[in-house]
Amino acid sequence: MKYKIYPREQIRQYLLFDVISVVFLCYIVLRSDTIFGFWGNLLLIMLFLFSFYIGLWYRDGRLLASSLLGFSVITIFGIYVELNILFYGLIFADLIGRAKSKVHIGIGIVAIALMFFIVQWKTDGSLFKQEFSILLPIMVVQLILPILIYIKERAKSLKGELEIANLQIEKLIQQEERQRIARDLHDTLGQTLTMIKLKSELTARLIDKDSFEAKQELKDILTMTRRALHQVREVVSDMKFIPLESEIENSRKLMQSVGIELIVKKGDIPLLPSVTQTMLALSIREALTNVIKHSKAAHCILELDVIDHTLLIQIKDNGIGLAKVQSGNGIQSMKERLRVVQGTAVVTNSPRGGTNVMLKLPIYQTGKENPTS
Known part of the structure; x- marks a missing residue:
């Protein structure tokens, strides 16, 4: 199984900031003399990084659980290391704002407030003392940030x-x-x-x-x-010809715009006739449209390869599968389009969760037809 470290669509906006933040956190915590000792501090940092990693990749209950764990670790750091580490709550405030459930976002906001008040209570401070009054605007920002992120993600979803x-x-x-x-x-x-x-x-x-x-x-x-x-x-x-490569690229952009990562794995595909490419492109479009509309998935894999003179196209997502989705005309449309070019389309539930769409097409020729002949 191939593990990924960082979401590709977030690299340009967030990667540099996250790397710098983690480096500074490690430096501040590991050089601090706390009751946990060096190895205890290192363990807390690992818990922080684990929570951050889970929060990057999931938008369901796992995001809420990882954010609560992250806020807990930051609370411990705020009590035993230094108050300024409460700034790191911004990272999980941003992540919890991406949750699909408003309830999860509400719980996350309550956790942020508790984080600040627990640190204030344990350090015998007061929000009106100078050291806490500096952090008060940061607390307000962290409380508002999940709501702003939710609005932004909702706007992106509406665009999709x-x-x-x-x-x-x-x-x-x-x-x-x-x-x-x-x-x-x-x-x-x-x-x-x-x-x-x-x-x-x-x-x-x-x-x-x-x-x-x-x-x-x-x-x-x-x-x-x-x-x-x-x-x-x-x-x-x-007749409108739809190139297969063009449809894949357009699909990648569309999936990215709605927050779903599309991973394309493409083998050595022969040059296909125009009609065949058009039917395959429309079938892939239908399958990915269903992923966007029904699957609630965060990732989707599109694989294309030729095995034993048969073109195999698989579209796999990590969503809720077919059990909770009512079947519509999309699956039948894919089957009809593939039947035109002597192919087949099969849609099943994946054993690991999500939906698996398999398109099969026998390869009889590798030359591209001339539409005008």
């Missing part, structure tokens, strides 16, 4: 929902486009092919009776065949 709505609108447009193409094929190409069939039957009857008339009919058939080919090219040129 707007992206999903736009995708749904795009799907409706595509459905209308497919219906338009079907009408065009029926009204134009269907009529032309019917005329070719009738003239071919007539030519077969005339070929022995009137060769001159048969030749005229063959010329008409040739003209109609060219017209049919032209009509096919017009219809195909109007």
